[in-house]
Amino acid sequence: MKIDVAICGNPNVGKTSLFNALTGSRQRVGNWPGVTVAKKEGYRYWKGHELKFVDLPGTYTLGAQSLDEKIARDAIVNGDEDIVVVISDALSLERGLYLLFQVLEATSKPVIFVINAIDEARKAGIVIDKTGLEVSLNIPVVLTSALTEEGVDELCDKILEVYSKPSIDQRKFILKYNEEIEQAIQKIERELEKEKEFDSYNKRWIAIKTLEGDSEVLQLITKSIPHLEIPEDIQIEISSDRYQLVSNLLKNFVSESSYDVWNISDAIDHVFTHKYIGIPIFLAILYMMFKITFDIAAPLSDSVAAFFDWLANITSSISPRWLASLLSDGIIGGVGSILVFVPNIFILFFMMGFLEETGYFSRAAFVVDRFMYYLKISGRSFISFILGFGCSVPAIMSTRVMGDPRERLVTLLSVPFISCSARLPVYILIAGALFKNPGNALFGIYFFSIIVTTVSILILNKLFFKGTPSPFIIEMPRYRMPVVKNLVIYMWNNGKHFLQKAGTIILVSAIVIWFLSYFPAGNVENSYAALLGKLIQPVFKVHQFDWRITTSLIFGISAKEVVVSSYATLVGSQEDSPDLVETLRNSLNPVNAFALMVFVMAYVPCFATLATIKSETGSLKYMLFSIVYTILIAYILSLIVVVVGRALIA
């Protein structure tokens, strides 16, 4: 039998860790229908049944403020799942219970309450009366630790038990509010009963949400019941009643901790968010992260490159000649030059996972928030921009956590200007060929990309919105030691997008490029590709880019790193061969070489990024906007570089 289980909980309670402990590597990352927010599903076979888990986004309330909250609430209220598991943190049970009450109010599905991090709680001397809680709440309670995997099997057993005997479980506990609130609830319930369209709804929940001023629910019911009186301050009283009950439960069933588990966290925070050294530490961590990403990866990348060279050598002797060319120049050359970056990308995501799991990411956002405030966005978007240095795709996906759709859109459309790792090979090739000190040119282009991103944020804020700052409310979780297993899963879930990209988009574009450059004449100079490049070359007359460069730029739209491989194909040489560098030196000078770097930095994000923009915004409009916007900016900036550069030299 197949049992669908929805997992919800507050952020930072170890929800993902427990999900990993439950499902191991049997995970699939897909999309939520319609909104295309990433949806994580995992499987476990347990005593002859297939348990399917859905990891809902972490929330504090079941409001309708952010996309995450809406997704979690829709799944809990209307989803197909058979059972809802609410996960809480043993060290901050208060908010966990608060969410649990809301879930119990909202859903008619069986609910299981999980108290996670029980190992940490025990160390802190906290004793939880599980049976007492079970009796009071009238639902199963399971104590787990994602770290030691304690209680994970018990949770699976409970799921089977609840599923097979739904009758014993519920009527679950339903929170009774004070007299005044109950009367207000009943009044709305009576109104709802008069309307046929609410027959299938949970009327009590709708009534409570109405009183809480929930915008989505209000919109739904004001059509049928236009004259609603909502007593003032009742929203606060509802929350207050919930918290009152939470504290009663805690008083009765949970003993106080014998020492403050926050001691160590606070000590670390004293340093990491320090008035004077907080920002330098943040910059140092960023620097170290990228240093490790590229230094550790270097030997690995070299061996990948060596392997593909060896492979291309073998295939180049096959007959017929066109097949040999397709295999070694097209496929192996094209895809190989991309796979070289796999080590960087995986190491980068490992480090990102490390910073996220330890809890430092929240501190980073906290420390630099003020800078972003001037740009009318929050420190939270800073994280997306940092991710953008790795790859625009996860960076754009990370904007989901933002409550404010305006901030999200501005961030999402500006992230592509951050130099992602795929642009690095293009920079390295050009800088290495034309600058005496390639490091300075590299630093220059990264610095430039940050400036352009900043300006873009300002432009978009002005263009789309009048730009009021969005609220920045972010939890500071306690610091935790990350678990390697979780880091590996995080790294794989994020990094594999790049592998898929190499396998699909890049493979196809490599073949297309080869085809265009081989036919009809069998040589590059008279190929279709050359024709195309020559056609648009006049646009870059001032830039003095030759047709090989303009052709490569066209192909670079599929993925930025393709600029290198297609240029190599067009020149008819290996990528790291001296010929390639020599050809570049002959066709460019330092000024228009830097202009080319700027153009590559800013113009059209790759296919994968465009596809992500479309899926995350749910509209073709923003994708098309992004294409036009980035080409325009790239063209203008590179033109400025050329003109100013020449003036300076002359």
Added chain:
Amino acid sequence: MLIKLDELPEGSVAVIEKVDLPEDLKERILGMGFIPGRRIEVVKKAPLVDPTVYKIGNFRVSLRSSEASKIYVKPVNHIPLFLCPEGTVCKVNALAYGRRFLNELARMGLDVGKKIRILRNNSGKITIEVDGNIHTVGKGRASKIFVEVIE
């Protein structure tokens, strides 16, 4: 008597009195435990002063002053200067942030640890004695100086 949450200095403890945010935001804030009657502690200001980490129960959350200024509190451990009756002597425990504000106070010789005597306190203006010098402080300023009454 009510003070805006963002005016409290680090280390202050207060009780939440009123949450005056837009409905949707209010729901989230309430869900995090910012409920009237609860104790709140100012844990840490960011290096650039804004935002600030607050502690409720054992939950720590960072708020910008744009939001924190819409949450009203009653201080527990320090009280603002304007609440001190005439004739009392008090010790300055903490000062709210603001570069210009701090400079002004420094010119008066007012700093954390200093003792002040309240000479007069009538609606809006407070006359104080610091190191034998007499100054007059407006209510706005006096709400940002946190003191402990000694005698």
